[in-house]
Amino acid sequence: MSPTSPLTRTPTAQETRGRRDRSITDKDANAINRVEELSYDLKIHEVMTRQMKIASPEMPLANVLEILRINHISGVPVVKDSELIGILSLEDIVRAMQKNELSAPVSQYMTRKIITVASYDSIVSAIQKFSDSRLGRLPVLDENNKLVGMITKGDITRGILVALQKDYKEEEVRRYRASHLFEDIVSDRTTLVLRYNIKAHDFTHGGNASSHIKRALLRLGADPQTARRCGIAVYEAEINLIIHSTNGGILKLEVESHRITMSTTDDGPGIENIEQVLQPGYSTATEQVREMGFGAGMGLVNIKRCVDKMDIESTVGKGTKLTMRIYVPTENLNGRKDD
Amino acid sequence: MNLQQIIDQLNLTVLTETRDFTTIQPEGGYTSDLLSCVMAGAKSNYLWITLQAHLNIVAVAALLEIAAIIITEDAQPDATAIAKANEQGVILLSTPKPTYEIDGKLWEMGIQIQK
Numbered sequence: 001m002s003p004t005s006p007l008t009r010t011p012t013a014q015e016t017r018g019r020r021d022r023s024i025t026d027k028d029a030n031a032i033n034r035v036e037e038l039s040y041d042l043k044i045h046e047v048m049t050r051q052m053k054i055a056s057p058e059m060p061l062a063n064v065l066e067i068l069r070i071n072h073i074s075g076v077p078v079v080k081d082s083e084l085i086g087i088l089s090l091e092d093i094v095r096a097m098q099k100n101e102l103s104a105p106v107s108q109y110m111t112r113k114i115i116t117v118a119s120y121d122s123i124v125s126a127i128q129k130f131s132d133s134r135l136g137r138l139p140v141l142d143e144n145n146k147l148v149g150m151i152t153k154g155d156i157t158r159g160i161l162v163a164l165q166k167d168y169k170e171e172e173v174r175r176y177r178a179s180h181l182f183e184d185i186v187s188d189r190t191t192l193v194l195r196y197n198i199k200a201h202d203f204t205h206g207g208n209a210s211s212h213i214k215r216a217l218l219r220l221g222a223d224p225q226t227a228r229r230c231g232i233a234v235y236e237a238e239i240n241l242i243i244h245s246t247n248g249g250i251l252k253l254e255v256e257s258h259r260i261t262m263s264t265t266d267d268g269p270g271i272e273n274i275e276q277v278l279q280p281g282y283s284t285a286t287e288q289v290r291e292m293g294f295g296a297g298m299g300l301v302n303i304k305r306c307v308d309k310m311d312i313e314s315t316v317g318k319g320t321k322l323t324m325r326i327y328v329p330t331e332n333l334n335g336r337k338d339d
Numbered sequence: 340m341n342l343q344q345i346i347d348q349l350n351l352t353v354l355t356e357t358r359d360f361t362t363i364q365p366e367g368g369y370t371s372d373l374l375s376c377v378m379a380g381a382k383s384n385y386l387w388i389t390l391q392a393h394l395n396i397v398a399v400a401a402l403l404e405i406a407a408i409i410i411t412e413d414a415q416p417d418a419t420a421i422a423k424a425n426e427q428g429v430i431l432l433s434t435p436k437p438t439y440e441i442d443g444k445l446w447e448m449g450i451q452i453q454k
Binding site (some may be wrong): 162203207208210211214228231232292296297298299302305 | 343359361362372373374375376378379383389391393394395396397398399401402403404419427
């Protein structure tokens with residue numbers, strides 16, 4: 001890391017007041033890199049270590065040395081009656097060792113002048129205190145001045161790396177979107193059809209097709225709410241095929257830029273009374289299936305709630321076709337209406 | 340209240356791969372052993388408390404983007420279910436306590452339903 005890196009240098013007074021408080025010129029904006037931005041965006045409580053070792057003032061130094069050794073840390077906060085009263089670091093222990101006083105209590109060697117940071121502050125304030133004080137760890141206090149964690153430079157580095165990784169992942173997902181498909185391929189009406197074969201009684205793979213469909217829709221640029229509605233509807237339809245169909249069936253998804261049509265078809269047994277199966281709580285599932293948590297009699301009710309249009313055609317002995325349709329809000333998928 | 344604090348306070352066993360649970364902040368919870376009810380009632384980033392431990396709870400949780408499933412009364416998902424949960428990023432937690440007790444404690448801890 002270079003000496004001018006935001007992680008090691010002392011921020012200017014202006015920076016400390018916060019970049020958000022001043023107007024940023026275009027030139028400034030270009031100069032601010034993502035890491036620098038993150039040091040203002042990330043809060044201390046997001047990166048600090050919550051599970052920390054603490055020492056009491058009466059504890060002999062030798063015991064603390066053992067705590068430090070076992071946990072590979074170089075200092076601990078000293079707490080009395082749940083109040084932070086000092087910090088004991090390896091350096092303090094070295095001082096005691098020089099005088100051969102490892103049996104002395106913590107209170108005798110601890111540093112009483114404590115520099116703390118607030119959990120709700122940006123990590124940049126911790127970075128500044130690290131570089132001002134040359135300390136390796138700082139206690140974190142909450143709004144009520146209670147000790148809630150410790151922060152080290154390592155925590156900050158890790159926090160920034162995790163945030164960068166998240167950025168990268170989001171960027172990757174964005175680039176992977178297949179939404180340009182509808183724009184790249186020119187036709188009077190483009191339809192993408194996905195087919196899934198669903199086996200009867202195959203509970204092991206139950207929900208696989210729905211999960212693939214939801215992911216496909218997100219990749220195609222559907223908004224999360226639309227993808228979720230489709231996911232729930234198609235899951236219930238998929239499970240219905242698994243529970244009720246004689247020989248399984250086909251789950252089909254047709255994506256157009258303005259609407260999504262999902263359907264299931266099977267070749268039996270067929271539904272005797274469609275009115276009845278639409279009643280909430282009505283189910284013909286076996287006891288065994290119910291034990292797994294299916295057969296609540298809510299499947300079709302859920303589907304109806306999630307889609308804009310639902311249609312069931314069924315003939316006993318022949319089979320059932322369930323069609324579900326969701327109209328995509330404009331500016332979704334590809335934002336262009338085809339018809 | 341983040342998921343790590345919930346795991347600590349309720350003494351839950353993490354069945355799936357550990358990761359940074361402090362970044363997960365559940366926004367509510369839903370309790371049912373009927374999958375379709377969960378489909379209708381649970382929102383994304385909710386905790387789902389259930390006795391069910393078979394493979395299909397993973398699919399439901401993944402679709403709904405559930406924050407974590409708390410499986411009660413020591414019901415044990417099998418290895419396939421745990422592998423599937425890891426693959427889909429679903430967090431499975433387990434407790435010997437009954438559902439009622441877990442619900443009560445979560446409510447007390449402030450995991451309530453936003454009206």
